[in-house]
Amino acid sequence: MKDRISAYDVAEKAGVSQSTVSRVLNNYPFMKETTRQKVLTAIEELGFTRDEIARSLASKKTRTIGLILGDITNPFFSESAKVITRKAQEMDYNVILCNTNHSEENLNKYIQTLMGKRVDGIIIASADKDNQKIKELYDKGFPIILYNSIMEHDHANYIAVNNYKGAQLAVEHLYHFNHREISYIAGPSKYVTTHLRNLGFKDALDKFGLKMNEKFIYDREFSYDEVYLFAKNLLNQQIRPTSFFASSDQMALAVLDAAASVGISVPDQLSVIGFDDIDLAKNQFIGLTTITQPKEKMAMLTLEKLVGLIEEKEHVDAPIQIVLEPELISRKTTGIYKP
Amino acid sequence: MKDRISAYDVAEKAGVSQSTVSRVLNNYPFMKETTRQKVLTAIEELGFTRDEIARSLASKKTRTIGLILGDITNPFFSESAKVITRKAQEMDYNVILCNTNHSEENLNKYIQTLMGKRVDGIIIASADKDNQKIKELYDKGFPIILYNSIMEHDHANYIAVNNYKGAQLAVEHLYHFNHREISYIAGPSKYVTTHLRNLGFKDALDKFGLKMNEKFIYDREFSYDEVYLFAKNLLNQQIRPTSFFASSDQMALAVLDAAASVGISVPDQLSVIGFDDIDLAKNQFIGLTTITQPKEKMAMLTLEKLVGLIEEKEHVDAPIQIVLEPELISRKTTGIYKP
DNA sequence: CTGTTAGCGCATTCAG
DNA sequence: CTGAATGCGCTAACAG
Numbered sequence: 002m003k004d005r006i007s008a009y010d011v012a013e014k015a016g017v018s019q020s021t022v023s024r025v026l027n028n029y030p031f032m033k034e035t036t037r038q039k040v041l042t043a044i045e046e047l048g049f050t051r052d053e054i055a056r057s058l059a060s061k062k063t064r065t066i067g068l069i070l071g072d073i074t075n076p077f078f079s080e081s082a083k084v085i086t087r088k089a090q091e092m093d094y095n096v097i098l099c100n101t102n103h104s105e106e107n108l109n110k111y112i113q114t115l116m117g118k119r120v121d122g123i124i125i126a127s128a129d130k131d132n133q134k135i136k137e138l139y140d141k142g143f144p145i146i147l148y149n150s151i152m153e154h155d156h157a158n159y160i161a162v163n164n165y166k167g168a169q170l171a172v173e174h175l176y177h178f179n180h181r182e183i184s185y186i187a188g189p190s191k192y193v194t195t196h197l198r199n200l201g202f203k204d205a206l207d208k209f210g211l212k213m214n215e216k217f218i219y220d221r222e223f224s225y226d227e228v229y230l231f232a233k234n235l236l237n238q239q240i241r242p243t244s245f246f247a248s249s250d251q252m253a254l255a256v257l258d259a260a261a262s263v264g265i266s267v268p269d270q271l272s273v274i275g276f277d278d279i280d281l282a283k284n285q286f287i288g289l290t291t292i293t294q295p296k297e298k299m300a301m302l303t304l305e306k307l308v309g310l311i312e313e314k315e316h317v318d319a320p321i322q323i324v325l326e327p328e329l330i331s332r333k334t335t336g337i338y339k340p
Numbered sequence: 341m342k343d344r345i346s347a348y349d350v351a352e353k354a355g356v357s358q359s360t361v362s363r364v365l366n367n368y369p370f371m372k373e374t375t376r377q378k379v380l381t382a383i384e385e386l387g388f389t390r391d392e393i394a395r396s397l398a399s400k401k402t403r404t405i406g407l408i409l410g411d412i413t414n415p416f417f418s419e420s421a422k423v424i425t426r427k428a429q430e431m432d433y434n435v436i437l438c439n440t441n442h443s444e445e446n447l448n449k450y451i452q453t454l455m456g457k458r459v460d461g462i463i464i465a466s467a468d469k470d471n472q473k474i475k476e477l478y479d480k481g482f483p484i485i486l487y488n489s490i491m492e493h494d495h496a497n498y499i500a501v502n503n504y505k506g507a508q509l510a511v512e513h514l515y516h517f518n519h520r521e522i523s524y525i526a527g528p529s530k531y532v533t534t535h536l537r538n539l540g541f542k543d544a545l546d547k548f549g550l551k552m553n554e555k556f557i558y559d560r561e562f563s564y565d566e567v568y569l570f571a572k573n574l575l576n577q578q579i580r581p582t583s584f585f586a587s588s589d590q591m592a593l594a595v596l597d598a599a600a601s602v603g604i605s606v607p608d609q610l611s612v613i614g615f616d617d618i619d620l621a622k623n624q625f626i627g628l629t630t631i632t633q634p635k636e637k638m639a640m641l642t643l644e645k646l647v648g649l650i651e652e653k654e655h656v657d658a659p660i661q662i663v664l665e666p667e668l669i670s671r672k673t674t675g676i677y678k679p
Numbered sequence: 680c681t682g683t684t685a686g687c688g689c690a691t692t693c694a695g
Numbered sequence: 696c697t698g699a700a701t702g703c704g705c706t707a708a709c710a711g
Contacts (some may be wrong), residue, residue, distance in 0.1 A: 007704055018682045023706065033680060054396045055704035063393065065436075065457075072422070074619065079418045083411070086439045090446075095453060097404075100425045107429075113402055114434060117392040118404075181503035225619075230373040246689045261624035279412065280564075283601035284593055287626070346688055357698045362690060370696060397703050472682035683710080692701080 006049045015043035026051055057119060066307065067115035067310060069099040070148075071127030071223065075251045076279035077296070078126060081148065084243045084300035085124065092308055094121070105129045105191075112138070121311045124148050124303055130193040139320075144310035146321065149294065152194035156218070158310070158321040160303045164194045167292040167327035168201030169208075170245045171274050174290070174329055176209050179338040180272060184217040184230055184242035185234055186252045191292055198248050217242050225255045232259035243271065243338045250275035250282050250291055251258070257287075257334065268336030278330060288333030295325050345388045347673065354382035365390055398459060405646065406454035408438040408447060410466030414590045415618035416635070417465060420487065423639035424463065431459070431647055442562055444468045444530075451477070455463035460650045463487050463642055469532040477658075483649035485660065487642045488633065490532035497649070497660035499642045503533045506631040506666035507540030510613050513629070513668055515548050518677040519611060523556035523574055525567055525591045537587050537615070556581050564594045571598035575610070582610065582677045589614035589630055590620050596626075596673065607675030617669060627672030634664050638646045 008026070012019040017036060024032060025040045043049075044121055051271045057063040068085060070078045082098065089096050097120065099111040109125070112134050115123055122144035136156045138145050147159035175183055185202055188195040194323075206213055228247075236259060237240055247253035253275030257267060265271050274280065275291040283288035306321050354361070356375060359445065364379045382388075391457060396402045407424060409417045414620040421437065428435050436459065438450040447466070451473050454462055461483035467474055475495045477484050485650050486498035514522055524541055527534040538559075545552055558570045567586075574580055575598060586592035592614030596606060614630040621628035645660050 005704090009704080019705080020683080020707085021681060024681085027706085029680095031680060036681080050452065050456050052397075052458060052704050053400065054393060054458045055687090056706075057393045058391075058397050058689090059704075059706040061687075061706095068437075073412070073425070074415065074418045074422050076413065076415075076418075079415075080411045082437070083439055086412070086437060087441075095436055095438075095457065097434055098407075098421070098425060099434075100422055102426075113389065117389050118434065119393045225519060254620070254625070257625035258623045261627070267625070280594070281620070284597045286596035286606070287591070287620050288600075344688090348688080358689080359699080360697060361693080363697085366690080368696095372696060375697080391688050394703090395690075397705090398688075398690040400690095402702075681711085683708105685706105685708090687704105687706085690701105690703090692699105694699085695697085 005046045005052070008049070008051065011040065011043045011047055011049050014047060015039045021050060023186065061119075061206070063118055063119045063121055064093060065095045065118070065120045066311075067099060067111070067118075067120045067123040069101060069103055069111050069115075069123065069125045069127070070105045073098070073100050075247060075249065076281060077251065077277040077294070080133070080280060081126065081300045084297055085304050088301055088304045092304070094308070101127060103127060105132065108132065109134055109292065109298070122146075122307045123260045124307060127192070128152065129191045131191075136210060137264045138142060144307055146303050146307045149194060149299065152196070153193060155320065158306070160299050160306065160321070160325070162294045162299070162322045162325050162327045164327075165201035165204075167276060168198040168246070168248075169205040170327065170329040171276070171292055172202060172205035172209070174274060174331065174335065175244045175246065175272060176205075178244075178272060178335060180213060180244040181338075182214070182240075182242040182244070183211070184219075184232070184245045186219045186232070186245060186247040186256065188223050188248050188252070190220060195248055202246065212265055214242075223249070223252065225251065228252050228255040229250065229259050233262055236260060236263050236265055244335070245271070245273045247275050250277040250289060252278045253291070253334075254281075257289075258277075269336050272335040272338065274335050282330075282332065285321050285333075290332045290335040293328045293330055299325060314320040345386045345390070347388070347390065350379065350382045350386055350388050352387060355376045366427065400458075402458050402460055403432060403651075403676065404434045404436060404457070404459045406438060406450070406457075406459045406462040407435045407455075408440060408450050408462065408466070410440055410442045410463045412437070413437050414588065415620060416588060416616040416633070419619060420465065420635050420639045423636055424643050427640055428642045431643070433647070437454050441467060442466060444471065447471065448473055461485075461646045463646060464489060466489065466531070468530045469535065470530075483646055485642050485646045485649070488533060488638065490536070494533060497645070498537060499638050499645065499660070499662045499664070500533060501638070501664050501666045503666075504540035504543075505538040506615060506633075507537040507585070507587075508544040509666065509668040510615070510631055511541060511544035511548070513670065513674065514583045514585065514611060515544075515550070517583075517611060517674060519583040520550060520677075521556070521581040521583070522550070523558075523571070523584045525558045525571070525584060525586040525595065527559065527562050527587050527591070529559060534587055539580070541585065549588045553581075562588070562591065564590065568598050571595045572601055575599060575602050575604055583674070584610070584612045586612065586614050589618045589628060590618040590632070592628055592673075593620075596628075602623040606673050611674040611677065613674050621669075625673075629671045629674040630669055632667045632669055638664060650659065
């Protein structure tokens with residue numbers, strides 16, 4: 002690889018100073034049009050592109066944001082990431098993608114790395130509720146927003162759905178379909194979002210005078226394989242639930258997988274409801290009943306707010322905390338229970 | 341935000357020079373252990389983290405690679421991205437994710453941006469077969485590898501499956517299941533990979549003495565909605581195919597969606613086979629018959645080779661061109677055709 | 680309107 | 696084994 006062409010080379014060729022080159026690169030308005038053109042043609046002829054690294058060092062801005070998420074293969078995350086990266090491109094930002102596999106150790110490591118890379122801001126889509134690094138950054142005034150994640154403490158910006166209500170909607174739906182034995186794939190309560198869903202689930206049960214069967218509750222890690230095994234095992238018991246509420250569509254898919262593996266048909270013998278409304282849920286071959294999260298809107302909002310924090314980080318008086326409303330979409334995987 | 345702590349601050353606190361701090365940061369071996377400790381504790385106490393931007397400028401390495409792909413919501417890409425990012429983290433590289441939505445304009449823009457950001461290398465997972473920028477970069481000796489993408493010309497490194505054979509396997513399978521009317525969701529021939537699959541498809545047809553019905557071929561963009569509409573329309577005709585071969589599982593899903601929408605049951609009335617073997621294909625609720633790509637292996641290889649190019653880019657004598665073998669996995673969406 | 684100058688925070692010679 | 700000096704390629708005052 003031959004040596005890079007610098008702004009000095011361009012300056013020399015155009016017969017101007019390097020700072021003039023810098024000015025045209027930055028669209029400085031008060032310039033003689035002829036010199037701008039001279040520089041522009043020199044840039045063209047040399048095939049010059051500016052070194053963003055040097056630019057970042059000098060300007061203290063990288064126009065890069067970090068996006069940390071739990072699992073990019075979960076459509077909820079990839080669909081969100083798609084919106085965020087598109088929007089970012091429109092706003093002239095790049096995104097560094099970090100996949101934690103739901104491990105807090107990875108999360109902290111990635112935060113560290115991203116800070117080292119001097120990103121202008123960070124979006125975190127899977128944060129443990131008591132993570133200290135996030136709190137520290139927030140308190141320092143660093144632009145950081147949680148996407149569908151909430152902290153125990155109030156030291157954070159977040160944009161999320163009303164998870165409590167979402168869970169209630171799910172239980173209501175199942176109850177009205179005559180289900181009394183509901184298995185709940187909750188996920189670990191180290192996330193506030195799942196914690197809130199758990200609360201919503203329990204309160205809804207109470208409301209309908211239903212008792213909770215601890216054996217029907219899965220509260221371990223978000224792992225497709227583990228949930229699959231859990232569901233399969235449950236479905237093989239004498240006394241088994243008539244329905245499942247999974248706190249993500251991905252996990253609902255694992256339940257469907259398990260049901261198919263033991264020959265239980267959905268929705269005739271088992272109802273399944275998810276959470277997220279991933280694109281696949283709409284697929285009529287599957288038709289997953291689920292709770293919508295307004296992903297697109299959430300993702301757009303998150304990026305807009307983040308860029309807002311980055312570009313005018315004066316008034317960080319109150320945290321940004323937005324909660325959107327979920328909705329139930331009934332499709333083919335839930336049906337009326339007939340004993 | 342208070343001012344950053346620099347290596348000078350650390351140096352001062354430790355009573356050494358900045359270059360010494362730099363040495364411990366870079367694990368320079370020939371140092372007095374006591375000074376190293378002094379520096380280390382100073383770093384600890386100050387909570388110093390080095391500025392990777394400055395480091396990059398000085399060292400001319402960013403330890404960042406660009407990953408350009410067509411659509412992160414297509415599981416084939418997100419599953420590949422997951423492997424690549426994990427592997428990258430292990431090798432101490434970061435990845436900037438770029439989503440082109442299959443537009444060459446975006447592709448070129450992203451390549452430009454990434455070069456500006458001084459990434460050490462680029463992986464491209466959706467490249468138009470005659471893209472000039474890729475050729476230029478390759479010819480300059482810049483580390484760049486195509487992932488499951490091939491160029492018309494030979495100026496490129498790539499790692500891909502034998503797409504030609506994959507398509508043949510699919511047709512063979514369908515043929516042995518008595519299907520004679522096969523619709524093929526090909527995708528645009530601007531990609532060599534799809535072009536090769538098209539060839540494989542046609543040759544297999546010839547081999548079995550089958551005629552190709554042009555109306556059964558979809559050769560436009562990879563768009564879920566368009567494929568859905570195409571398939572739905574076809575399935576509503578008097579004369580309709582008895583089977584579909586889709587050149588990605590994502591598109592196969594669109595076909596299943598369309599079939600469900602018109603009440604055609606799979607595999608009784610219609611067989612569907614995909615390509616990629618995304619995780620979801622294994623889901624027994626769906627059970628998509630498909631052609632495997634050894635994603636994991638391909639992704640690992642790609643990153644290893646790329647890092648190889650980056651870190652020892654002396655012997656770039658011959659291009660890296662690796663072709664892996666696909667395999668057919670028969671599941672539930674294909675069955676024997678009974679007229 | 681444009682040139683000069685001084686950093687940005689490190690890595691990297693070169694001395695010692 | 697360690698310090699001083701220089702520069703990576705650009706931005707951002709400050710002059711003029």
